Amino acid sequence: MRLMPDAAARPDYPPSWYAASLPPLAPRAPLRGHARADVAVLGAGYTGLTAALALAEKGYRVTVLEAERVGWGASGRNGGQALVGYGCDLHTLESLLGHDDARLLFEFSREGLRRLRQRIARHGIDCDWRDGHASVPIRSRQERALRADMETLARRYDYPLQWWDRAQLRQVLASDRYRGALYDPGSGHLHPLAYAQGLARAAEAAGATVHEHSPVQRLEHGARPLLHTAQGKVEADFVVLAGNAWLQGIAPELETRMMPVGTYIGATAPLGAERARALIGNDMAVADVNWALDYFRLSRDHRLLFGGQASYSALPPPGLRGAMTRRMRAVFPQLADVELEYVWGGYIDITRNRAPHWGRLTPNIYFAQGFSGHGVASTGLAGDVIAEAIAGQAQRLDVFERIAHHRFPGGTALRRPLLVAAMSWYKLRDLLW
Template sequence: MCLISVDSPQPAYPPSWYASSQPQLPARASLRGQARADVAVLGAGYTGLTAALALAEKGYKVTLLEAERVGWGASGRNGGQAIVGYGCEQDTLEKLVGDADARLLFDFSRDGMHQLKQRIARHGIDCDWRDGHASVPIHPRQERALRADIERMAQRYDYPLEWWDRPRLQQELASDRYLGAMYDAASGHLHPLAYVQGLAGAAEAAGVTLHEYSPVIRMQRDPRPALVTAQGRVDADFVVLAGNAWLQGIAPELETRMMPVGTYIGATQPLGAERARALIRNDMAVADVNWALDYFRLSRDHRLLFGGQANYSALPPPGLRTSMSRRMRRVFPQLADVELEYVWGGYIDITRNRAPHWGRLTPSVYFAQGFSGHGVASAGLAGEVIAEAIAGQSARLDVFEKIPHRVFPGGRALRMPLLVAAMSWYKLRDLLG
């Protein structure tokens, strides 16, 4: 998700609670002149940094170019919920690639979550990791689907999930809105900007050269790939494209298979430890299962972070702070006296089937996009998988490349209006239950 401030002109990082709660680090030098590397990476988010770190640890010389600051986009300002799986359901993957490969993809995702936690521990990244995630139904149809998912994931994927009925859920969550919960103890949440800044520090310690304020304006493809900026260029044996929604003409064939969708997050004023913990007693992350979902969790300084308000046009919705507050109070009426101190928003990158789109454009140009709102854990997995493939072990990337991806219809002019019309139907379905 690449997010754009909706409140005020942007400083080094657009305003958000994340940016205000982290120290302002000195900017890294922009690229000047010509450089040579084994691997050139575009984008200093989770995917680019994890790929760079993994490659540097394998002995590759890596140069990473970031258009703004480390984590300026999705990786520094997302909802912070790290969830096993992908943006699509497992039955979608079964239809796309068959049962055996769908199982492999899910096992890769479980490993991606494990590696995320290992990365945090190994590099001493202070990013407020908390265990636990609950998917909560509003309508009986959604409850039946979640109960079926629990049984299916246990039987077909050996993955343990718990069903909490409404009384059990209300022991942990002070809201009457939901009928129960599918609880995943292996998933959780973190401070996204703290995590991405920690990743950057780990990558540099491993030998990665990182340039900020170095937007790539052109990519030279095979036989000798290169990333070109207004003031320099990096020639390399391999290129990794990790720009997601912000490739901006670098690889048009990727852009046609990805759509930016707006989503927004608010942070309340500090509630105090007692009042905050009364809302979510076990400090888990929570998301409903509507198409245009709400998601929320607590911060380390006892705020409620509340996200949602999906928007399928290019402009932020009017009255955003008011509508976000209304959605928050629909979940927690006891917060009627609480205001949102911060509101920010922007884009997640979705594919038509919500499945991950990772692979190769050429034998030496790799990419990952289409995290569809589930990038905190899976973007790091993408970086690891691409690093393996560059190092000659492409078995996992080969499975991801089996996933078929169609272009969004309508071209640049019509694809957004067509998506708006289609998504309006899903919102109506959520409303009617």
């Protein structure tokens, strides 16, 4: 990857190290006039682009409408950690579906990771993929829970992981904060925006058309639904809604079952190869298991990328840069002289049960949302599953549709304050238990 660490943030992307590290790309033309397609996709993030790629490779005429730029939302701003599973834990999936269907969904997620790697290799997407992820406990109860999860994954889901004690973890992670690690060599991390841009190029090479700066204003249902923009419309046999946290009135029946949540991440200045590798010797991604978690990894140009703040109030946390810097130094006290050069954030979408919410609004309008902070791999799985269903193989989507999803309580006025109150309890639990 050609990194541009000294470049200014691209004016057409929200400021971030991700955007600043990539060369600028000319914008794609917005939609103008009346277009026809077999499939129209709202949203040029991972879900929409993977669906577009899969369908175009099957011979469908696909048009993608993006309100801003490719990867402008969560797909281009996230923490970059690609993990097996979903935003909810396996116990939640089993309570929603029973063990057999939960096992199916877990196997689908494993395939999602395999396909992610295959997509990167097959299309030559230069996005800094690295293997390995560690979930790290701070408290004894968290260690017990992780060890129980490891046993469940091995015995009931045929997914063996590695337990590292404190001494073994300390050999590759220069922090005394954690009691050990549950290490997954099958998960990993990547450059999110580079991956999104690579997916768009692959979809276009397969025959899909991507229009940027084309916000959808209205969805018109019917035998051939239409997506309307300010300057045109796309008529199609099928529509895929992949706007996630950015639907903004297009499908109110979906938005009541999803909540946008702000998440934030920072990047230090380059530390130099020796100092960076002294922090994380094996280049893995790391996340603790607090409800309000910290997560971190290294970049190719030897920065520490550190995330951990979240806002459930629709406003950035006060003193964001200082708060994130303090959290980073609590993990790595040896970075007392290091500041965060970049701090950025954006919305992810969560469901009440943190389980994926994928399915059909009507027989010809498909959607996927509710990735709940676990979307780097599962968004691509969603795109593939929806593409299969449009092509007539809906068995996998049918399993996801069996998950019951409820509206957030409180209606439009109160649902966010109620969520803020609930999250305050979970943060307090992190501190006390």
